[in-house]
Amino acid sequence: MAEAHAMMQVSDEVAVQISQMNKWYGQFHVLRDINLTVMKGERIVICGPSGSGKSTLIRCINRLEEHQSGRIVVDGTELTNDLKNIDKVRSEVGMVFQHFNLFPHLTILENCTLAPIWVRKVPKREAEETAMHFLHKVKIPEQANKYPGQLSGGQQQRVAIARSLCMRPRIMLFDEPTSALDPEMIKEVLDTMIQLAEEGMTMLCVTHEMGFAQAVANRVIFMDQGQIVEQNAPKEFFSNPQSDRTKLFLSQILGH
Amino acid sequence: MTEVFVRMQMLQPEPPPARESGLPKWLRENLFSGWLNSSLTVLGLLAVGWILYASLPWWLHSVWHASSLGECRKIIAETWGEGATGACWAVVRERWYQWIFGFYAPALWWRPILAFGLLFAALGPVLFAGQKKALSVILGAVLAYLVVTLWLASAPTVPVLLALALVAGLLVLAQVAPGKLIWVTLLYPFLCFWLLWGGSIWTPIGGLLGFIILVAVTIGLSRVIGPAVSAGIGLVVAVLWWLYLSGPVMGGLQSVLPLGIASVNSDQFGGFLLAITIGVTAIGCSLPMGILLALGRQSDMLIVKTLCVGFIEFIRGVPLITLLFTASLLLQYFLPPGTNFDIILRVIILVTLFAAAYLAEVIRGGLAALPRGQYEAADALGLDYWQAQRLIILPQALKISIPAIVSTFIGLFKDTTLVAFVGLMDPLKGITQIVRADINWKGIYWEPYIYVGAIFFLICFSMARYSMALERRLKTDHR
Numbered sequence: 069m070a071e072a073h074a075m076m077q078v079s080d081e082v083a084v085q086i087s088q089m090n091k092w093y094g095q096f097h098v099l100r101d102i103n104l105t106v107m108k109g110e111r112i113v114i115c116g117p118s119g120s121g122k123s124t125l126i127r128c129i130n131r132l133e134e135h136q137s138g139r140i141v142v143d144g145t146e147l148t149n150d151l152k153n154i155d156k157v158r159s160e161v162g163m164v165f166q167h168f169n170l171f172p173h174l175t176i177l178e179n180c181t182l183a184p185i186w187v188r189k190v191p192k193r194e195a196e197e198t199a200m201h202f203l204h205k206v207k208i209p210e211q212a213n214k215y216p217g218q219l220s221g222g223q224q225q226r227v228a229i230a231r232s233l234c235m236r237p238r239i240m241l242f243d244e245p246t247s248a249l250d251p252e253m254i255k256e257v258l259d260t261m262i263q264l265a266e267e268g269m270t271m272l273c274v275t276h277e278m279g280f281a282q283a284v285a286n287r288v289i290f291m292d293q294g295q296i297v298e299q300n301a302p303k304e305f306f307s308n309p310q311s312d313r314t315k316l317f318l319s320q321i322l323g324h
Numbered sequence: 325m326t327e328v329f330v331r332m333q334m335l336q337p338e339p340p341p342a343r344e345s346g347l348p349k350w351l352r353e354n355l356f357s358g359w360l361n362s363s364l365t366v367l368g369l370l371a372v373g374w375i376l377y378a379s380l381p382w383w384l385h386s387v388w389h390a391s392s393l394g395e396c397r398k399i400i401a402e403t404w405g406e407g408a409t410g411a412c413w414a415v416v417r418e419r420w421y422q423w424i425f426g427f428y429a430p431a432l433w434w435r436p437i438l439a440f441g442l443l444f445a446a447l448g449p450v451l452f453a454g455q456k457k458a459l460s461v462i463l464g465a466v467l468a469y470l471v472v473t474l475w476l477a478s479a480p481t482v483p484v485l486l487a488l489a490l491v492a493g494l495l496v497l498a499q500v501a502p503g504k505l506i507w508v509t510l511l512y513p514f515l516c517f518w519l520l521w522g523g524s525i526w527t528p529i530g531g532l533l534g535f536i537i538l539v540a541v542t543i544g545l546s547r548v549i550g551p552a553v554s555a556g557i558g559l560v561v562a563v564l565w566w567l568y569l570s571g572p573v574m575g576g577l578q579s580v581l582p583l584g585i586a587s588v589n590s591d592q593f594g595g596f597l598l599a600i601t602i603g604v605t606a607i608g609c610s611l612p613m614g615i616l617l618a619l620g621r622q623s624d625m626l627i628v629k630t631l632c633v634g635f636i637e638f639i640r641g642v643p644l645i646t647l648l649f650t651a652s653l654l655l656q657y658f659l660p661p662g663t664n665f666d667i668i669l670r671v672i673i674l675v676t677l678f679a680a681a682y683l684a685e686v687i688r689g690g691l692a693a694l695p696r697g698q699y700e701a702a703d704a705l706g707l708d709y710w711q712a713q714r715l716i717i718l719p720q721a722l723k724i725s726i727p728a729i730v731s732t733f734i735g736l737f738k739d740t741t742l743v744a745f746v747g748l749m750d751p752l753k754g755i756t757q758i759v760r761a762d763i764n765w766k767g768i769y770w771e772p773y774i775y776v777g778a779i780f781f782l783i784c785f786s787m788a789r790y791s792m793a794l795e796r797r798l799k800t801d802h803r
């Protein structure tokens with residue numbers, strides 16, 4: 069894994085720039101003064117206790133949630149109320165959800181070709197070739213004509229990853245992609261994600277898989293109460309946490 | 325001390341005891357599982373037996389050939405003895421056409437017959453989209469139906485040949501490009517209108533042109549100002565065309581190139597011709613309208629939402645009969661004087677609005693049943709609102725709602741009998757009353773209702789079966 073790590077270069081181009089961003093749910097101040105710059109090729113793991121705003125933060129990056137103040141610039145496009153910008157950002161940012169969210173009425177192949185055909189206007193044949201390429205990559209090409217309900221959880225999550233990749237995104241967001249899975253399926257999904265990281269994909273990943281963080285992340289961010297409490301390289305973060313909250317959190321998740 | 329056991333001889337399989345299999349087991353488990361169940365079974369059997377005992381003679385003594393109720397009774401009394409009961413189906417045999425066509429002139433029956441046959445050619449591509457085999461079977465059946473019925477109705481040769489050529493052509497098209505058949509569905513309403521009401525062929529063409537204008541304006545403008553607004557503008561332009569331009573322009577064309585068939589007035593429509601015309605049109609129009617209302621009700625835009633909620637709640641809060649009276653009386657006050665707004669058209673509009681409000685609620689239930697993740701995944705992939713609705717949300721929401729949607733349709737179709745209250749001749753009340761007013765059939769009671777009820781049952785039952793088949797075909801979730 070160490071060699072792989074060396075291969076994963078971080079460029080000096082900015083992929084995502086979040087500055088002084090705040091978000092409220094009604095009266096509830098869920099994200100407070102978030103400042104975060106993500107470079108192209110960076111792999112960032114976000115962790116923190118339940119309810120700390122991790123999901124909300126990455127969902128703001130593709131505007132599944134709206135922020136009320138501050139700026140979010142994704143790949144040079146600022147997220148405002150302008151629908152054109154939002155659509156542009158969404159088509160360049162892939163997202164993988166905890167509960168897969170595959171479309172149950174479409175086959176695996178159709179799940180993967182839908183967005184390229186309708187959003188990118190790719191011809192059907194070409195979209196299918198791309199889809200098969202990525203289904204090969206996540207190692208389930210033989211399932212292409214089945215429906216999501218016929219697949220195991222791990223397989224569904226890999227399809228979800230392939231579906232996002234078919235849009236050829238520049239940035240991938242993962243929201244606890246393995247926490248709805250049985251232990252034996254977690255590995256197959258993590259392997260897919262590691263492979264993706266090795267190919268230089270910019271990734272923001274909410275996860276509690278600390279092994280994954282140590283293997284591929286070049287930065288770990290710890291959030292609590294809607295704030296970024298600590299960020300550091302994974303080695304430092306785990307061996308030498310600075311804040312008391314981080315220490316408490318790490319002792320809880322690594323403790324047993 | 326440990327108990328040691330070794331089997332020296334293996335057991336041979338034996339049949340289960342008689343009590344445990346076959347009919348006795350089924351009877352015991354389903355009908356006689358306890359004293360309550362057993363006594364209910366006995367009571368039920370007694371009730372069925374009594375009903376059969378009371379009504380069987382009536383069915384068995386049916387008379388088919390007679391020219392009046394009196395003659396029927398005489399035949400029954402002569403054959404089965406004084407005081408015997410019996411059904412007098414002779415009334416159906418003699419007057420069946422009136423329940424089917426109302427007062428539509430017999431020489432023109434071929435037109436509704438042809439329209440009815442083509443209805444299935446038009447429904448096929450919607451009901452069995454992409455299923456080549458089912459489409460071929462339907463079109464073949466339509467062809468056979470047309471050959472037989474048009475011959476029976478002694479239709480004029482030219483239209484028969486044209487119609488048969490058309491269906492045969494569609495049959496070929498179904499083999500080559502079944503997807504193209506949807507055009508038949510889109511053009512059918514105009515052809516059907518023309519066949520049923522007759523008159524100048526330019527009238528339905530004018531109607532069709534309005535829709536072409538609507539689509540052209542919508543597509544043309546949607547690049548510039550977004551699909552919703554341009555659809556609104558397209559609608560306004562189309563309505564202006566229909567109201568002010570279509571009449572004079574098409575009238576002019578008619579005077580230059582007069583083409584047409586004998587026109588039939590709305591007051592000659594009746595029976596199932598009327599019920600099916602109203603029912604099918606209202607079903608076809610209410611579904612898209614219901615979908616739009618359901619989406620509008622969920623919209624973030626306050627005005628759209630308020631309008632939709634207001635409309636739905638108003639329509640659901642008012643009895644259909646009230647709306648029908650409105651159709652027959654009030655609309656005339658609102659419309660500019662001199663406009664002659666056809667009564668059937670008015671009724672169709674109100675029945676459509678009525679069904680659309682119910683459908684909107686049914687579809688809203690389907691929308692609410694979808695997990696939020698489906699919307700989020702569609703958004704995250706960059707699909708815009710209409711794409712997400714059309715490709716992801718509606719297919720699933722409608723699938724969930726199929727049973728309720730079809731229930732609404734069945735209810736709507738049966739509600740078409742309520743048009744009797746505004747003086748239209750529905751099959752149940754309107755036509756039956758007319759038949760019973762005949763001196764020959766005065767006093768007949770059960771037979772017409774059973775006849776009409778049987779046809780209604782046939783149609784509604786087919787709809788129900790189709791919906792179940794559709795549910796099975798669309799079942800992909802495997803959960």
Ligand SMILES: Nc1ncnc2c1ncn2[C@@H]1O[C@H](COP(=O)(O)OP(=O)(O)OP(=O)(O)O)[C@@H](O)[C@H]1O
Pocket residue numbers: 093096098116117118119120121122123124125
């Ligand atoms: N739609 C909403 N309306 C109101 N409050 C919300 C909404 N969504 C989330 N919250 C609240 O915002 C806070 C942050 O939620 P979020 O889902 O981002 O947490 P999280 O860090 O992802 O937690 P978990 O690890 O449990 O997924 C929580 O307190 C949650 O209750």
Ligand SMILES: [Mg+2]
Pocket residue numbers: 122123124243244
């Ligand atoms: Mg979360």
